[in-house]
Amino acid sequence: MYTAYIAGTPNGKKIPIALEELGLDYRLRHVDLGAGEQHQPDFVRLSPNHKIPVLVDEDTGLSLFESCAILYHLACATGRLIPADTQGRELVLQWLFLQAASTGPMLGQLWWFRHAAPAPNPQALERYTREALRIHAVLEQRLSESPWVAAQEYTVADIAWYTWMETHAELGIDLQAYPRIKDWLDRIAARPALREALRRMEER
Numbered sequence: 451m452y453t454a455y456i457a458g459t460p461n462g463k464k465i466p467i468a469l470e471e472l473g474l475d476y477r478l479r480h481v482d483l484g485a486g487e488q489h490q491p492d493f494v495r496l497s498p499n500h501k502i503p504v505l506v507d508e509d510t511g512l513s514l515f516e517s518c519a520i521l522y523h524l525a526c527a528t529g530r531l532i533p534a535d536t537q538g539r540e541l542v543l544q545w546l547f548l549q550a551a552s553t554g555p556m557l558g559q560l561w562w563f564r565h566a567a568p569a570p571n572p573q574a575l576e577r578y579t580r581e582a583l584r585i586h587a588v589l590e591q592r593l594s595e596s597p598w599v600a601a602q603e604y605t606v607a608d609i610a611w612y613t614w615m616e617t618h619a620e621l622g623i624d625l626q627a628y629p630r631i632k633d634w635l636d637r638i639a640a641r642p643a644l645r646e647a648l649r650r651m652e653e654r
């Protein structure tokens with residue numbers, strides 16, 4: 451049995467989506483970020499960076515933070531949503547790192563300057579819009595070579611990228627220029643496990 455500490459954010463959604471895809475037993479603990487629950491001592495003991503998500507394996511006591519580390523752990527532990535060979539696994543890691551290092555931070559900053567900044571900041575908007583478009587172009591190119599982000603099969607790298615790239619409308623990004631990303635988003639959104647994970651996230 452796993453406990454996933456999450457919120458309804460791109461990084462939070464990744465974990466229930468993966469747990470559902472893998473058919474694992476889990477319960478969700480919603481962390482109220484607006485109320486500052488991520489700073490409470492009990493949570494910080496699990497997540498020293500004060501951020502969701504966290505995954506606890508109740509059977510072994512293993513506790514992990516950082517969404518892509520959690521995804522990689524689940525894939526390796528089950529041998530699913532990841533290729534079996536070392537080179538295939540390294541490609542998954544490569545795309546997980548790029549998501550965590552660039553896609554999340556850049557799209558996250560763009561969202562904040564569009565929707566949460568106390569005052570308009572045209573320079574920040576221009577910088578993060580340019581970076582977000584550049585990342586879209588990288589993924590569009592990748593999907594012209596491969597049906598999925600990291601491999602010929604659906605992997606945890608697709609899950610990591612999906613929850614960020616599906617925010618395009620809130621970021622003011624028109625997918626008409628990125629038909630392969632649109633097709634890839636549609637293929638993932640149609641997966642029953644994804645729909646079930648989002649449904650369970652709505653349950654409280």
Ligand SMILES: N[C@@H](CCC(=O)N[C@@H](CS)C(=O)NCC(=O)O)C(=O)O
Pocket residue numbers: 457459460461462483488500501502503515516517518550554
């Ligand atoms: N690199 C981290 C980023 C985690 C992250 O930014 N989590 C956000 C929600 S998506 C959070 O907990 N924010 C609360 C805060 O910053 O106070 C990961 O992939 O897990």
